[in-house]
Amino acid sequence: MKNSKIKNIIFDLGDVILNIDVxxxxxxxxxxxxxxxxxxxxxxxxxxxxxxxxxxxxxxxxxxxxxxxxxxxxxxxxxxxxxxxxSLLLDLPPERVELLQNLAKNYRLFLLSNTSSIHITQVNKILEASTGIEKLEDLFETVFLSYEMGLMKPDPRIYQKVLEQAGLKAEETLFLDDNLANIEAASKLGIDTIHVQKPVTILEYLKDYAV
The missing domain is CATH 1.10.150 (DNA polymerase; domain 1)
Incomplete structure (x- = not known):
């Protein structure tokens, strides 16, 4: 169900936008x-x-x-x-990117991922091959990456840093992640959350938010 207070959406990367097999x-x-x-x-x-x-x-x-x-x-x-x-990085379905582009018309979009520079280089190659879009930064207002921040989810400090740096209010922010511990940590800070669980995808979870 759609939360009418939401103005900002933060996405995890693996198994939320990009399919992975760890x-x-x-x-x-x-x-x-x-x-x-x-x-x-x-x-x-x-x-x-x-x-x-x-x-x-x-x-x-x-x-x-x-x-x-x-x-x-x-x-x-x-x-x-x-x-x-x-090798754990699989495919990035174009319809998920189309959803992001649709959501960007009405919401501020962010990415928050526990990841490494080697993975991000490859993800951008997968993204371009799949959609023609060169890099993740073209889809989000800000891309927050653990290796650049020196913190990893579910450390509460990483969520606080995102909220502060982007100027977001927790109660106006929705966070989607496939890891339950990450979801629980964000919830404790007052962030609205969706626990993404396969085979359901963000297309179904966010259908009420799309235009």
Whole structure:
């Protein structure tokens, strides 16, 4: 049901706008290194690899070198690492972009994503191939990315920073995310939320907001 107070909509990226399959990345690294997928997941989790990269503690070179170190595979090329890392990124349905363009006529639109620079480069390639639009910044007033902000959802500070920087009132703002913890954290700050759960997409969730 439409909330008539809403003036601003903040979107997550993965599995909200762009389809993703997170386990594919660990599978790709397993195939690259000749290890079991479960071992890859344990190694990456134990070393907080993704968190470090997605909060900007590691830059691209640092991320790739850390992958080589963790996997004990010094000959792994930059391209091989990037390809494995990006393998979780799937497609971006054009109809979701059309919805965003429609919503932009009446709402201020923002993106808030836990992500990395390598992923964003690839997402922009997928976006252009799918729609002809060159970059995410062409769809949103501001694109808020965890690796640039030094914070990750569901840390309450990341939502507060978005509200403050964009000059938004929580009660006038709607946030869509596929992760329940992220939704709950935003709700506690007074932000209206929609928990996006496949197979339902933003086309259905936001049909009452579209023109």
């Amino acid at each position: 386990p594919v990345a660990s599978k790709s690294f397993a195939e690259l290194s000749g290890r079991e997928q479960a071992e890859i997941l344990e190694l990456f989790s134990k070393n907080a690899l993704f968190r470090q990269f997605e909060t900007g503690e590691l830059d691209e070179a640092g991320f790739r070198n850390y992958v080589r170190k963790i996997l004990d595979f010094s000959d792994l090329s930059d391209e091989a690492i990037d390809t494995a890392w990006n």
